[in-house]
Amino acid sequence: MTTIEHEPTDNPLLNRFWVQDEAVIDQHLAEQQQQPVQFREENDASSLGLPWPGGWAVVDYDQIVHMSKNPEIFSSGNGITLLETPPEFNAFFSSMIAMDDPRHGRLRKLVSRGFTPRMLQKLEDGVRVQADLIIDQIAERGECDFIVDVAAQLPLAIVCDLMGVPRSELGFVFDQTNIILGASDPEYVPEGGDVLGALLGAGAALAELMTSIADSKKGSDSEDDLTSILVNAELEGDELTSADIASFFILLVVAGNETTRNAIGWGLHYLTQNPDQRAIWQNDPEGVGATAVEEIVRLASPVTYMRRTATQDTTLGGVDIAEGDKLAMIYLAANRDPNLFPDPHRFDVLRDPNRHIGFGGPGPHFCLGAHLARREIRIMFEQLFERLPDIEAAGPPDVLLSNFIHGVKHLPATFTPAG
DSSP, rough: OOOOOOOOOTTTTTTTGGSSOHHHHHHHHHHHHTTTTEOOOOOOGGTTTOOOEEEEEEOOOHHHHHHHHHHTEESSSTTTSSSSGGGGGHHOOGGGGGGTTTHHHHHHHHGGGGGGGHHHHHHHHHHHHHHHHHHHHHHSSSSSIIIIIIHHHHHHHHHHHHTTTOGGGGHHHHHHHHHHSSSSSSSSTTTTHHHHHHHHHHHHHHOOOHHHHHHHHHTOOOSSSSSHHHHHHTTEEOOOOOOHHHHHHHHHIIIIIIIHHHHHHHHHHHHHHHHHHHHHHSSSSSHHHHHHHHEEEEEOBBBOOOEEESSSSSEEEEEOOTTTOEEEEEHHHHHTTTSSSSSSTSOOOOOOOOOTTTOOOSTTTTTTHHHHHHHHHHHHHHHHHSTTOEEEEEEEOOOSSSSSBEEEEOOEEOOOOOO
């Protein structure tokens, strides 16, 4: 566990904002609801060697929904983080999440073939089997690092199964995704190291793996994994390149794996902090599971923000926005908006309605894998309740130093050993 002292800050666009105490974070975000669209110039991205001229922090739920529904004004095509990334990043980190229509719509339609009800049911069966295998590995120990041993293992295995990646590569994929999303954290890329080189290296390594797998599946109609579907499909006359497929794989293992991993990790933390809510869910896992999962995603908001770029001069929340300005839609703040969520800081497994935007706002970029993520979170906790019923966090979460991912690196957990 890496412990580093950071100066306090009220700026949610800074990495160090998110490693402060949870109560401090919530207090600052509540204060910013009074001025929900603010320009922030200060930055702490110098370690990445990338410029960041600043951007607008948007914390209001209604404004974020408005932005999400109007992609012609608030574009995704210029990048999804506030950093000014070099062109070589596009080779690895610019899948459909960083595209605008019509290209985005055509690619999303094709990729959605991997998320049909039939495919999701097939994956759900695999989720339950994999959850049991994960529990088998820790059951007799009585303690574990819940993130490394449990939360990270499930979504990684499911994403790799979806894409036809051999299980033998899971450890390799896990290490590379940690570098990509943890580049600002010294545990994954040491201070003084070549952060930019590490990012590009991890992207290149994942791209090489997927390119090799994709090439082996060209011309085959006997496999139904998503890579086989993509590599043998045409995108309205445009054949998908190996780079397209590799970039999409990186999106899945980063977005699909890391966000579900962090939702599961924060979930155990919230359940440990709120034993009354845990009892409600544990006593009726089937009846409460759906609302409990939504509440975990609301509070955890595993993707802290997504950037949009203004395509024209406009106004937002009474503030003038200039063409070319960057705006950060801070989902975690919006998911604590008291106008939408009564007693917003309370963890309530029966909260209904719960119109959170933990999977992104409504519009063309709503998370394609949301249904799969919900199933993974629900099934993992169902199996834990059944097999390790007293598992709980044994300490505070070790939070990732990142303004983009609301991540947990480590979370000690204890339970009564079971066979």
